[in-house]
Amino acid sequence: MGKIMMIAVLMVTLRSGTAAIAEVPYWELCTATFANYNGGPVGLMVLPNGEGPPFTEASDGYSGTVDGTIVACLYDVWANPVVGYPREDMWLESVDGGMALCSAGSIADTDTDATGATTWTAPMSAGGTSEAGLVAMISGDAICCTIDLLVNSPDINGDLEVSLTDVSLFAADYYSGTYHFRSDLDYNGVASISDVAILASAYITRCP
Numbered sequence: 430m431g432k433i434m435m436i437a438v439l440m441v442t443l444r445s446g447t448a449a450i451a452e453v454p455y456w457e458l459c460t461a462t463f464a465n466y467n468g469g470p471v472g473l474m475v476l477p478n479g480e481g482p483p484f485t486e487a488s489d490g491y492s493g494t495v496d497g498t499i500v501a502c503l504y505d506v507w508a509n510p511v512v513g514y515p516r517e518d519m520w521l522e523s524v525d526g527g528m529a530l531c532s533a534g535s536i537a538d539t540d541t542d543a544t545g546a547t548t549w550t551a552p553m554s555a556g557g558t559s560e561a562g563l564v565a566m567i568s569g570d571a572i573c574c575t576i577d578l579l580v581n582s583p584d585i586n587g588d589l590e591v592s593l594t595d596v597s598l599f600a601a602d603y604y605s606g607t608y609h610f611r612s613d614l615d616y617n618g619v620a621s622i623s624d625v626a627i628l629a630s631a632y633i634t635r636c637p
Contacts, residue, residue, distance in 0.1 A: 510545025
């Protein structure tokens, strides 16, 4: 009788373990990409205080505003959608580490829905510069694939505060005669008076 009880307990444990595994994302099946955009690189200006433009107001670098919304789809090892995965365990990072994040500065908009999907549309709380693209991180692991979204900020040096140091860096770029993406804050292909205005309005902003 004792052996039968042990077998029964083992079977219940294994089933419970299988159910738990089914709710864990399987990295090779999960994806992250633009939700509504199929063009080239997208630029997004970010601010440490989270008051920059949303992803829906990104720029393609020449023709104007584009929808840079990012969508991630999570699946388990059996290709079932992972439902209700917590938003705080999903965030964006730059491939080269050039984007600096405030606490919870790039977490997903919502927990995953019935299809295993979540999005990023709300402004990020971040600084720094990255032209290498972003990756979606799920509980610390990057999922496929690199998203061609470039990030810059009036917080040019990425210390999460817009200060005189950033003004000096911007001025050096502005008068250099050479294009610098980090100072093209509206991502229109040139550092101009409009970028000066963005820098001025963002002065002394920092993480919430």
